[in-house]
Amino acid sequence: MPILNATVHRIQKMGDAPARLEPAQAPLPQTDILDALLEGLNKAYHAKSKAWGHFSDTEAGAEEASEGSEPVSPLPGELADYLAERRDFLALTRGIAERLTALLDAHLSVSGDLIVLDTRFGDGRFLTLALLHHREGFAVDEHLAVIPARQLNLAQMSLAARIDLTQWQAGHSRQYLSWTRDRGGKALAEGFAALLGAVEGVDASGETRTLLRAFSDFVEKEDLPEEASREKTDALIGYASDQASRGEPITLEELSEVLDEQQPKAFFEHIRNADYGLSPEIPPDRKTLSQFRRFTGRSGGVSISFDSHLLGSSIEYDDAADRLIIKQVPKQLKDQIKGKN
Known part of the structure; x- marks a missing residue:
């Protein structure tokens, strides 16, 4: 699965202090390790309980809907700009990370790394995003000594989503967007769906x-x-x-x-x-x-x-x-x- 773009933004949350975003300064280079991470990420994501649907029919890109209504997610508009090459990948993903930081600050007390990947598989193009946490593990160094090693915990995927960009642009499907909904309670799940601008289209x-x-x-x-x-x-x-x-x-x-x-x-x-x-x-x-x-x-x-x-x-x-x-x-x-x- 060729990776067209990839980046990681870190969200730090320590105790009662406000969550803080450490944005990436450049996209990740394409390496074999990144390819292997994508494969593991996909397997972990497909095993999760998910909701399936589409972007809200409300006009994409607006910061707010009519007075008194819920804010409209800017993500569909930002994605459209990215695909039309009016917005670069770093700007697209930083916007997602900033909104996710605010969501975590309100509902979770853990840090995490937001990885976002733009990939192509067959005739399809996909945007995958996942908030991953770390776990303490062990490794053996070149001197055969056991050393501590922090690892990304793919199994503990708090929030994740996958958008079939090809189906979305074609306009024939109402289930091109999927997202996890099995962690953190109702408020976090609803907040994440709102961040995506997602509407559940199929049970x-x-x-x-x-x-x-x-x-x-x-x-x-x-x-x-x-x-x-x-x-x-x-x-x-x-x-x-x-x-x-x-x-x-x-x-x-x-x-x-x-x-x-x-x-x-x-x-x-x-x-x-x-x-x-x-x-x-x-x-x-x-x-x-x-x-x-x-x-x-x-x-x-x-x-x-x-x-x-x-x-x-x-x-x-x-x-x-x-x-x-x-x-x-x-x-x-x-x-x-x-x-x-």
């Missing part, structure tokens, strides 16, 4: 749950054998997890092809005909995916298969009595039982 966990429900309905409708059902479940989770690892959305048409090469449109048509209200592209939610699997079993002429999220709701297991209780019997099965009687 990643909700969309992922709806997708999994659509898949469960599809498997039930197709009345697939146990092995085929398990294979399709593994294919779905594998594809969705790979997309999450790359920070890319689940594309419904692509997923449909992954699930069945012989009938590549079958799952996509099922979703469209049943009108689940899903977007063509869904940002995958790792936590929701990790909780999804199918329970299957066969014994004495009885074959049972159901999704794990149904356990405790429409399906209950009584361990003491060794009973499985199905509260909502599938209509097709019910009709067969009634017809038999």
Whole structure:
């Protein structure tokens, strides 16, 4: 992933003293170490719980909206100037760092380094920013002596965001912007979103749950054998997890092809005909995916298969009595039982 520009600004916060910005004086030189840091940063970011959305539709670049309303983030306007080469990278990132310093002063009591990178990957261009903290570690010097070493702690990423600049400029997407929202409480999360000028455009966990429900309905409708059902479940989770690892959305048409090469449109048509209200592209939610699997079993002429999220709701297991209780019997099965009687 070629790095077009990169810089680090330091934000110092000591006790009750006001947070202080130590701005970078020049962009970082492009080195192998910086490339490795970017790779680690991307992996850590993709593993985080995130919100997905877009810039506010309010006119970008204004310092304030109409009287009495919330201030408008200048970031979209500054980004537009940077991409049009009317603003240099150092000025762009210093503006972000100054506003972040004020936010940290109000909500956090820790120092950190703000790293900002402008990168290109394939046909896409991205701006990534992350506030990183340090941890004390150890190293071995050239004399084979153990020495203390301060390291950037990628796992402790307080605030971070990623903007798909290509999608933003194209104007066709409402989920080109993602940002972390799992640390520091509601006020900090809302303040960070306001700093970015971000509006949540899609509920990643909700969309992922709806997708999994659509898949469960599809498997039930197709009345697939146990092995085929398990294979399709593994294919779905594998594809969705790979997309999450790359920070890319689940594309419904692509997923449909992954699930069945012989009938590549079958799952996509099922979703469209049943009108689940899903977007063509869904940002995958790792936590929701990790909780999804199918329970299957066969014994004495009885074959049972159901999704794990149904356990405790429409399906209950009584361990003491060794009973499985199905509260909502599938209509097709019910009709067969009634017809038999």
